[in-house]
Amino acid sequence: MKKLINAPEDVVREELEGLALAHAGMVRVSLDPYMVVRADAPVLGKVALVSGGGSGHEPMHGGFVGAGMLDAACPGEVFTSPTPDQILAATKAVDGGAGVLHIVKNYTGDILNFEMAAELAREEGIEVEAVVVADDVAVRDSLYTAGRRGVGATVLAEKLCGAAAAEGRPLKEVADVCRHVNDFARSMGMALTSCVTPSAGRPTFDLGEDEMEIGIGIHGEPGRERMKVAPADDIVALLAGPVVEDLPFRAGDSVLAFVNGLGGTPLIELYIVYRELHRFLAGRGILVGRNLVGSYITSLEMAGCSITLLKLDDELARLWDAPVVTPGLRWGA
Amino acid sequence: MTDSAADVARWARAFQAEIAEHRDRLTELDAAIGDADHGTNMDRGMRAVVAKLDATPAGDDIGALLKTVGMTLVSTVGGASGPLYGTVFLRMATATAGRSELDGDGWAAALDAGVEGVQARGKAVLGDKTMVDALVPAAAAFRHAVESGATAGEAWHAAAVAARAGVKATVPMVARKGRASYLGERSAGHQDPGATSSYLLVHCGAEQLGGQAHSGAVRT
Incomplete structure (x- = not known):
């Protein structure tokens, strides 16, 4: 590579x-x-x-x-x-x-x-x-x-x-x-492509041209499920759904919504993800009090994203x- | 036969050679259930150990030598293996501090200390599919042999046989510690890389310690 x-x-x-x-x-x-x-x-x-x-x-x-x-x-x-x-x-x-x-x-x-x-x-x-x-x-x-x-x-x-x-x-x-x-705080990520460590020089895992891995780890650890690539809005539901259910985040909660790129995904796509995440949360009565969009915790050149939600209170918003x-x-x- | 610090240094050097020879195999095993760096990391660490031994004047104190090995592994291997292997050697160092000779009883105590240390550090038990699955049976077999009247050389041989059986036993196990545990049931069917390198360590002991170097190596 x-x-x-x-x-x-x-x-x-x-x-x-x-x-x-x-x-x-x-x-x-x-x-x-x-x-x-x-x-x-x-x-x-x-x-x-x-x-x-x-x-x-x-x-x-x-x-x-x-x-x-x-x-x-x-x-x-x-x-x-x-x-x-x-x-x-x-x-x-x-x-x-x-x-x-x-x-x-x-x-x-x-x-x-x-x-x-x-x-x-x-x-x-x-x-x-x-x-x-x-x-x-x-x-x-x-x-x-x-x-x-x-x-x-x-x-x-x-x-x-x-x-x-x-x-x-x-x-x-x-x-x-x-x-x-x-x-x-709860998170989940997905990959469209594998990362390639410099010493190995080849993809850490094989992912078909039409496939994605839902639940990927930041070192390319396998996730929950491998499936056919879907539109961004569907991917947001696949990630944000389990994140919201896990805590759970409830109607009336204020959150910090963090859409993170894994290294190989452009900002233009991250904003498409953020757009749908905002809509997804609004539909459940969850208010986005603060947000962060960009590539901050990456996995070399892996294409994909992760979604993190943190339940906010006044104190955390002030510290943020x-x-x-x-x-x-x-x-x- | 007792072992001197020179014998222990030869053991460390033999382990380095064995790791270098099996580096790619260890990395392949790790690629299947981990992050494909076990061979590379152990090779880097053991090369650093040998360089350190070359640069350090040879002394009589077995504990001091084992401490050098342990500290070097801790600072060069990285990953989980660095602290785990480092702890094995550092605990053996504490158990042998000031000793210039080790007999079967001395080795049994040192191995027990090393194995207890690695279990305390990694919190793994038998059956978790880790290096513990090779080291616990090895230390137990060693102690059992010594207490049954075997020579240190025979005890090392018994330990190597037990370690190898322990490695084979990791194949069907489902990992419960470390990165392999993320795979759940998918980790079954793969031999554990950490147990494999641990077996190599005990195997080198059987070749180099307990007077083996003088009476001819035992292949296990």
Whole structure:
């Protein structure tokens, strides 16, 4: 497969070098170990937010480092978790004395590496809390699986917790915001095409020219169902239906509606999806209080989208509107 | 026969060679039920371990050597395998700290510690279709052999036989941990890649430890 890269083994390093050059005012980048750190870190007296995961989901997480969002991101190799020594280094680099929140997506590798890092950081006297985000309704949550995957709600949690931390709130309260987001957000995605990891150089999964995968994961994990491609409006119903039923979101609820592109879908199509999502929700008496449309948590060049809904209250709406200055998300400043 | 730190280093190097040889096979197994990187990640990690061993002056302390292996795996493998394999070696390191020789009893204690550690880290039990399905039977067989009066070499051989049976037993299992668990019933019919690499580790122990290197390797 054609890719705009130099060599597969250089992809993550070269991306980080580019990010550093493009956004020198917002972030500092370390190449050994890999980390993206807020330019003015550590911010004394502020709870610091650290997230991370495999690369390939840009702008998440490195693009969300900056004022009002993350203090550091730890990128692993493509679709591979970062390592504990790397997460520890980031945790130490941003600790401003008020403790550090680890925002972890629910994947076994991410959880194990962040757990080990948190143990090491605590041994060095840093207060660390970790919250796991698990919002993908495509996965049946059961004792017999690794549980729901962390997807779109992660972006929202990072923004909202970043705002709470910027207000000077203590670690426990910032962690509570994250837990609240996880409790009240649900997501589901779909793919029109597979992603292609640079090292493999071929599609992660085979999908026919006329097929789509409903419930896809952000690493190309299989979803609930494979079916014939349908019009955008039908796809919205296939995604938003299970999302609404799961929480459930009810008539009278106000939501943040997040239509996310998976990397290979143009904005023109995402707005077509948003148009129908808005109509779909209105038909159920659900009010869209805030929205986000764009490609924020991606799966390399996968074509497709995900829909995330978060039940809003005044407090979350206020945190959402607070200023944010990062490479990937910027407003109010 | 007891094993020295030099024997343990040879075990690590043999494991690296075995992982390198089976790298593509491990990645293929992972492609079927995971994310197709187990061979690549383990190969990268074990190459780093050997580089670290080459660069570190050889000492007598088996615990220190196992700690070097564990820390290197933790910082280079990534994914779930890094912390899991790292924990196996770090717990064995704690159990053997300051020891310059290990006999059958010493190895039995070290293996038990490593296996308990990996279960605590990954929260997997027998039958979840993970590396635990190779390592738990291996440690149990090792201890049983030693307690029945076998030599350390015989115990390693018994452990390798048990680990291999454990790997085969993962084929029909439905995964309940890790990325494979998302597949549910579709994970059945595939051999678990983590159990497979764990078997290779025990197999290398049977070839290199318990005096095997002196009396000729046992093929398992």
